[in-house]
Amino acid sequence: MANDLVLYTEDLIENPSPRVPVVLCLDTSGSMNGDPIRELAQGVAQFYASVFDDEIARYSAEIGIVTFGNAGVQRAADFGPVEQRPNVTLGAGGATPMGEAVCEALELLDERKRQYQEAGVDYYQPWLVLMTDGAPTDDIAAAVHRVGELVRRKKLSVFPIGIGAGADMGTLQQFSPGRTPLRLQGLAFGKFFEWLSASVQRVSASTPGEDVPLDVDGIKGWGSI
Amino acid sequence: MSHEALQSATLSRWLGVAASARGRGHVSKEQPCQDASAAVLSEGLSVVITSDGAGSARLSDQGAEIAVRLTADLLSRSKPWDDLEALKSSILNGCRTALEMRAGQIGAPAAELAATLSFVAIGGAWCVVGNLGDGLVAGFRNGSPSVLTALAKGEFANETVFLTSRGARARMELTRYPSDAFEAFAIMTDGAAESLYQRRSNTVAPAVGRMLHWLDENSPDVVEKALVDSALPMLLARTRDDCSVGLLRRVSLQREQLATRSREFQQRFLGIGNALGLRNRMAVLEHHLRGASMDEVIEATGLSTRTVRRHREALSTYLPEV
Numbered sequence: 001m002a003n004d005l006v007l008y009t010e011d012l013i014e015n016p017s018p019r020v021p022v023v024l025c026l027d028t029s030g031s032m033n034g035d036p037i038r039e040l041a042q043g044v045a046q047f048y049a050s051v052f053d054d055e056i057a058r059y060s061a062e063i064g065i066v067t068f069g070n071a072g073v074q075r076a077a078d079f080g081p082v083e084q085r086p087n088v089t090l091g092a093g094g095a096t097p098m099g100e101a102v103c104e105a106l107e108l109l110d111e112r113k114r115q116y117q118e119a120g121v122d123y124y125q126p127w128l129v130l131m132t133d134g135a136p137t138d139d140i141a142a143a144v145h146r147v148g149e150l151v152r153r154k155k156l157s158v159f160p161i162g163i164g165a166g167a168d169m170g171t172l173q174q175f176s177p178g179r180t181p182l183r184l185q186g187l188a189f190g191k192f193f194e195w196l197s198a199s200v201q202r203v204s205a206s207t208p209g210e211d212v213p214l215d216v217d218g219i220k221g222w223g224s225i
Numbered sequence: 226m227s228h229e230a231l232q233s234a235t236l237s238r239w240l241g242v243a244a245s246a247r248g249r250g251h252v253s254k255e256q257p258c259q260d261a262s263a264a265v266l267s268e269g270l271s272v273v274i275t276s277d278g279a280g281s282a283r284l285s286d287q288g289a290e291i292a293v294r295l296t297a298d299l300l301s302r303s304k305p306w307d308d309l310e311a312l313k314s315s316i317l318n319g320c321r322t323a324l325e326m327r328a329g330q331i332g333a334p335a336a337e338l339a340a341t342l343s344f345v346a347i348g349g350a351w352c353v354v355g356n357l358g359d360g361l362v363a364g365f366r367n368g369s370p371s372v373l374t375a376l377a378k379g380e381f382a383n384e385t386v387f388l389t390s391r392g393a394r395a396r397m398e399l400t401r402y403p404s405d406a407f408e409a410f411a412i413m414t415d416g417a418a419e420s421l422y423q424r425r426s427n428t429v430a431p432a433v434g435r436m437l438h439w440l441d442e443n444s445p446d447v448v449e450k451a452l453v454d455s456a457l458p459m460l461l462a463r464t465r466d467d468c469s470v471g472l473l474r475r476v477s478l479q480r481e482q483l484a485t486r487s488r489e490f491q492q493r494f495l496g497i498g499n500a501l502g503l504r505n506r507m508a509v510l511e512h513h514l515r516g517a518s519m520d521e522v523i524e525a526t527g528l529s530t531r532t533v534r535r536h537r538e539a540l541s542t543y544l545p546e547v
Binding site: 011013014015018119121123125 | 250382419421423424425426431435436439443447448456459465
């Protein structure tokens with residue numbers, strides 16, 4: 001009956017949730033050996049768990065991981081639903097091919113965006129989190145140019161994070177024209193990923209058209225300029 | 226027209242309704258509904274409009290209200306819409322001026338009143354479909370829907386274009402169709418589109434056709450109540466955003482079918498506001514459909530010449546042969 005003045009669930013459409021793609025570009029070079037790589041791995045695991053625990057972010061956030069150092073540049077985790085938590089093992093070793101890794105992270109993002117577009121899935125501005133405890137050992141010019149262009153066109157948000165006193169903050173600044181890089185306090189990976197998870201949750205829960213400002217106060221819990 | 230033809234003649238008119246509801250995201254933040262909508266049904270003009278205030282703009286609920294109210298007025302004054310570019314200018318300039326004036330009164334930038342705009346207007350020989358931003362308009366022909374303008378988003382989920390945006394003129398879609406090109410239209414804001422529009426296939430949900438059929442047998446007041454009490458809550462449960470829906474349908478009935486409808490339906494269908502007027506208009510219609518002349522109608526009904534003429538003129542909107 002068309003005129004019973006009620007709608008039925010089967011007459012509605014289920015569109016997929018808009019996605020928040022986050023790519024973690026992580027330094028796993030030899031200098032990260034020991035506590036830093038252990039704490040980083042725990043932080044990443046906590047990030048997955050924390051996003052999964054949020055009923056909205058669970059279906060919105062997608063996390064991809066690119067590592068640079070141990071075994072060169074690696075796609076440690078491809079994008080996918082957070083509920084399929086991949087088993088990410090991080091080991092430290094080798095040099096710091098940051099430029100190549102950032103380009104790989106952008107490729108990973110591009111591939112995912114193409115998949116979203118083909119499937120009719122809406123998505124928010126992607127995030128690139130770049131974490132390093134040192135300086136690049138390869139040419140970063142192309143990566144810096146690509147990232148700068150995307151940031152300028154508001155196609156990418158970059159979060160550059162230095163780990164420890166040896167992190168080259170000048171290099172990180174090149175990757176972040178609009179945002180000052182932050183230095184992690186000690187090995188506060190847990191607090192950083194907690195903050196990152198809360199930020200992803202806020203974007204996931206926003207209404208379309210809404211600006212979601214960063215939780216600047218929350219940064220004080222784990223970072224400093 | 227022969228007596229038999231008159232007896233079987235179909236009365237036809239556009240009936241419409243629009244409603245908005247506040248989304249869970251705005252309820253939890255104690256923010257107002259930033260959507261606005263309106264249905265305007267008068268002799269010679271039928272309009273449904275929705276507007277979605279920008280989530281990031283502090284006063285966009287006011288912007289959406291202004292956009293809806295002003296666009297209805299501008300469409301009415303711009304008929305017969307022979308020049309689409311002039312109509313676009315009239316709507317964009319009119320809305321922007323009103324938004325800037327309101328912004329000036331409250332000491333805020335006009336961008337704080339940013340809102341989208343979607344509408345369908347039918348008058349005379351034309352219907353005009355307009356869209357700026359992430360609203361959606363669908364038209365129905367022989368029962369089949371087609372998406373006429375769909376969700377003009379930016380690349381990202383939270384990006385679109387507003388009346389106050391630079392480049393609004395270039396991105397505003399305005400299309401004119403013959404008034405008989407479609408038998409129904411549905412418009413919606415992006416919150417409602419979450420459940421009523423499939424992005425992947427660019428199709429609207431069966432629920433849209435179902436809601437449009439409600440107008441065949443129920444007065445717009447009853448359909449509006451059903452939207453507010455039943456349909457919109459279902460949509461709100463599936464999004465955090467505000468939801469607005471506008472429906473416009475050409476309802477065609479024979480005299481006998483009209484007689485079986487509620488008095489409220491008959492009043493809205495025949496465009497008459499009270500019971501006495503309805504009785505007189507139905508009587509004039511009845512006699513006309515029997516082939517009575519003007520004098521015969523006057524004699525049979527006991528109404529004045531002026532009154533009969535007024536009713537016949539109004540009826541000519543729905544039944545061209547009157």
